[in-house]
Amino acid sequence: MYPIHVDSEIGRLQTVMLHRPGKEVENLTPDSLSKLLFDDIPYLPAIQKEHDYFANTLRxxxxxxxxLDTLMVESLSDKEKRETFVDQLLSESKQMVNGSSQLLKEYLLSFDTKQMVSEVISGVLKKDLPEQAKKHLYEIMADHHPFYLDPMPNLYFTRDPAAAIGNGISLNKMREPARRRESLFMQFILNYHPRFSQYSIPLWINRDYPFPIEGGDELVLSDKVLAIGVSERTSARAVEKIAVNLFKSNSTIEKVVAVEIPKCRAFMHLDTVFTMIDHDQFTIHPEILDKDGNMNIFILEKGEDDEPVSITRRDNLADTLKEVLELPEINLIPCGGGDEIASAREQWNDGSNTLAIAPGVVVTYERNYVSNQIMRENGIEVIEVLSSELVRGRGGPRCMSMPLKRDLISKN
Ligand SMILES: NC(=[NH2+])NCCC[C@H](N)C(=O)O
Incomplete structure (x- = not known):
């Protein structure tokens, strides 16, 4: 059965891809936190327990x-594929590898596939490899960075490296060097995993495109409308590129709504400040609106004649949503109820980052009790999950999940 179908944010979720955090989060140190995009070091047994609770809630x-790691192991079924993967990984990790490519390649290929994938994710310490003769100045004067391959602690945010849109995938060039290698996994899974490789799955944008785009910014509002945040992580160029590719392909997307959000860490992706939770209900962090309640929004559509795209401006989010979704009314539910302190705190703790598993049914962190209560008052079923350690990576249930299949929205 064709493995990818996502034509909304809310259709009943059938299949989702997760990554259970592993040793990579224990390889965070105070010195590497900001480079590796964490605010603190999670306690591994506790973060795994919380993640298992999340996965079981979905099951x-x-x-x-x-x-993700199981799919990856199943994709690298023979020696040739393993070698291709290691070669590509090492060429994309150039800065850190520092002349030790061959040594690292032999080291990684000495493991069975499962262990190799886990080494790549958790990072390879310089001290794990046999000391090599240091011939070159850059080797003799090596810095004190302990890793040849940096750990990938953000991998449990499976939302970002790739996103399913309709029957295709946006395979993303990620903005931050700390996360760039992550989308390599999905590339190999699509090419080599039997569940995917037998189909020709369209790529709406590929990871070699030079300008960044991340899944946290990509919201499939309907089979015809895609919203994309222009954010700290996603560039206007990539938004236009994917729009043009969608319009000229057999995709059903007719409109791409580019929503500009402030470029700052707390708001890194659109899904940290805005998510869809029902046919006509959305969560929103009030701070993305200016003092008149407006923002910068552009609608991209297929252009006339030879023009690949036409672009028109809007400034009101609620009106734009009504227009593109053809709805008479919509309800924007403010994170933290709009209270100055509660909304800042709960947005920081991903109170707006809901994962809809069916129309009007969402998974959220239990800590965001103000936002959860308000959603309930608006008729939403809220399923709470644990979050003390998961939250330290600055992402919530939506960031931690990559939907591969949802029911068609009309069926619900
Ligand atoms: N879709 C999201 N909001 N993802 C959150 C990702 C958090 C991660 N630490 C990063 O900085 O990239």
Whole structure:
């Protein structure tokens, strides 16, 4: 059965890809936190327990949970594929590898596939490899960075490296060097995993495109409308590129709504300040609106004649949503109820980062009790999950999940 179908943010979730955090989060140190995009070091047994609780919550609702590392191991079924993967990984890790490519290659290929994938994710310490003769100045004067391959602690945010849109994938060039290698996994899974490789799955944008785009900014509002945040992580160029590619392909997307959000760490992706939770209900962090309640929004559509795209400006989010979704009314539910302190605190703790598993049914962190209560008052079913350690990576249930299949929205 064709493995990818996502034509909304809210259609009943059938299949999702997660990554259970592993040793990579224990390889964070105070010195590397900001480079590796964490605010603190999670306690591994506790973060795993919380993640398992999240995965079980989804399973209990009948959702199929796939794990990224298992898919990856199943994709690298022979020696040639393993070698291609290691070669590509090392060429993309140039700065750190520092002349030790061959040594690292032999080291990684000495493991079975499962262990190799886990080494790549958790990072390879210089002290793990046999000391090599230091011939070159850059080797003799090596810095004190302890890793040849940096750990990938952000991998449990499976939302960002790739996103399913309709029956295709946006395979993303990620903005931060600390996360760039992450989308390599999905490239190999699509090419080599039997669940995917037998189909020709369209790529709406590829990871070799020079300008960044991340899945946290990509919201499939309907089969015809895609919203994309222009943010700290996603460039206007990539938004236009994917729009043009969608319009000239067999995709059903007719409108791409580019929503500009402030470029700052707390608001890094659109899904940290805005998510869809029902046909006509959305969460929003009030601080993305200016003092008149407006913002910078552009609608991209297929152009006339030879023009690949036409662009028109809007400034009101609620009106734009009504227009593109053809709805008479919509409800924007403010994170933290709009209270100055509660909304700042709960937005920081991903109170707006809800994962809809069906129309009007969302998974959220239990800590965001103000936002959760307000959603309930608006008729939303809120399923709470644990978050003390998961939250330290600055992402919530939406960031931690990559939906691969949802029911068609009309069926719900
Ligand atoms: N879709 C999201 N909001 N993802 C959050 C990712 C958090 C991660 N630490 C980063 O900085 O990249």
């Amino acid at each position: 209990n609702r009948g959702i199929e949970v796939l794990y």
